[in-house]
Amino acid sequence: MTLPLKLGALTFSLLSVCSQAWAGKYYVATPAESAWKMATATPLECQLQHDIPHFGQASFTSRASKKINLDFELSMRRPLGQTSNVTLVSMPPRWRPGEAAEPLAKLKFFKQFDGYVGGQMAWTMLSELEEGKIPTFSYADWQHRSERVNVGLSAVAFSAGYSAFSTCLANLLPYNFEDISFTVLHYDKNSDELNKASRKRLAQIADFIKYSEDIDLVLVATYSDSSGGKNTNQVLSERRAEKLEDYFVSLGLPKDRIQVQGFGERRPIADNSTPIGRNKNRRVVISMGRSSSIL
Numbered sequence: 323m324t325l326p327l328k329l330g331a332l333t334f335s336l337l338s339v340c341s342q343a344w345a346g347k348y349y350v351a352t353p354a355e356s357a358w359k360m361a362t363a364t365p366l367e368c369q370l371q372h373d374i375p376h377f378g379q380a381s382f383t384s385r386a387s388k389k390i391n392l393d394f395e396l397s398m399r400r401p402l403g404q405t406s407n408v409t410l411v412s413m414p415p416r417w418r419p420g421e422a423a424e425p426l427a428k429l430k431f432f433k434q435f436d437g438y439v440g441g442q443m444a445w446t447m448l449s450e451l452e453e454g455k456i457p458t459f460s461y462a463d464w465q466h467r468s469e470r471v472n473v474g475l476s477a478v479a480f481s482a483g484y485s486a487f488s489t490c491l492a493n494l495l496p497y498n499f500e501d502i503s504f505t506v507l508h509y510d511k512n513s514d515e516l517n518k519a520s521r522k523r524l525a526q527i528a529d530f531i532k533y534s535e536d537i538d539l540v541l542v543a544t545y546s547d548s549s550g551g552k553n554t555n556q557v558l559s560e561r562r563a564e565k566l567e568d569y570f571v572s573l574g575l576p577k578d579r580i581q582v583q584g585f586g587e588r589r590p591i592a593d594n595s596t597p598i599g600r601n602k603n604r605r606v607v608i609s610m611g612r613s614s615s616i617l
Contacts, residue, residue: 347463349377350456350474358483360490364533368490370483372475378436380475382448382487386495386530394444396437396459396473405433406461410443413456413474426450431461451477452484495529499612502527509604512550514562516606524569527608531573539611540575542566542582545589547600552587559584562606 351357355375362369365386372380378398384391408429414421426446431437437459439447447457458474505527507520516524531537544562546555563582570580592599 346470346472348472348474349374350458351375351476351478353476353478356476356478356480358480360483360486363486363490365493365495365529366533368487368494370487372483374473374475377473382444384491384494385498387498388496388501392440392444392448394439394447396431396439398436401434401436402431403433403464406431406464408437408459408461410439410447411458411460412450413458415454415456415477418454424450424455426457429459431459447475448484451475451480453477495526497526497530499530499534499610502530503610503612505608507606507608508601509562509606511547511600511604512558514558514565520606527610528569528573531570531575534612536613537575537610538579538613540570540580541609541611542570542580542606543609544582544584544606545603546587547603548587548590548594549600556584556586559586566606566608 351372351374355373358370358372360369361371361381362383367383367385369381369383374380376399378396381395381397383393383395408431410426410429412424412426414423427439427443429437429439450457454477456474456477458472460470460472463469463471502523505523507523508517509515509520510517515521542563544559544566546559548555550558561584563584567577567580567582571577587594587603590599590603591605592602594600594603
């Protein structure tokens with residue numbers, strides 16, 4: 323019995339705010355002002371932005387990752403002076419007065435921070451906008467406690483922006499920097515060519531580097547097994563390292579940001595007396611560093 327009572331109380335609380343949602347201060351773009359634009363559209367990040375006159379900016383952002391993700395941020399020109407309880411409701415547009423407002427969630431916006439919504443609720447907001455509704459944040463004005471501040475996202479002109487955003491989402495890379503920042507690849511025997519699986523992995527690293535402007539350093543360390551002479555293995559290891567250096571330069575990385583070193587048969591990680599062990603020792607370790615970034 324407890325859970326239904328809690329849900330009922332939440333719904334009643336949200337609906338009571340819905341009834342006041344057009345009262346107090348209300349910020350929303352007029353039909354003439356409303357615009358949704360792609361601020362970023364790369365395989366690493368998609369960001370859809372919407373200006374809210376006299377208040378700030380709303381943005382939906384999704385980034386390259388193994389997992390589907392979406393963040394919503396409400397940037398305010400005047401940050402909150404105190405942490406506030408916020409109600410999110412889906413309001414019908416004025417030209418559909420017969421429809422009722424729908425409660426979506428209770429949130430908390432923190433003092434001096436922009437408002438944030440993530441995960442499933444952010445996707446729900448996109449869905450409401452697609453249906454022509456107005457996701458609206460309502461909270462007590464921290465400077466005038468008797469008044470409420472209501473901030474709405476206009477659905478006018480949303481369709482075109484959302485279409486571009488959806489196309490961008492479909493082209494996001496299915497991995498992020500953390501997935502490729504430390505990578506171990508392997509070579510075919512007595513060759514400076516990577517094996518098939520490693521070539522595929524190197525292609526992923528290349529795709530990421532092409533669209534990332536903040537890769538500061540690439541470290542390449544190559545190793546061989548103990549087959550053949552020591553000097554031969556050292557030369558082969560160095561040739562593998564140089565070939566990878568040329569490859570990263572061809573991607574646009576400055577040569578002074580690439581450090582390569584061939585270690586030959588030194589530093590084995592497995593038993594060189596077995597085929598499996600030798601295969602593990604024929605390897606290249608690629609480590610990447612980057613400047614501070616949200617990606």
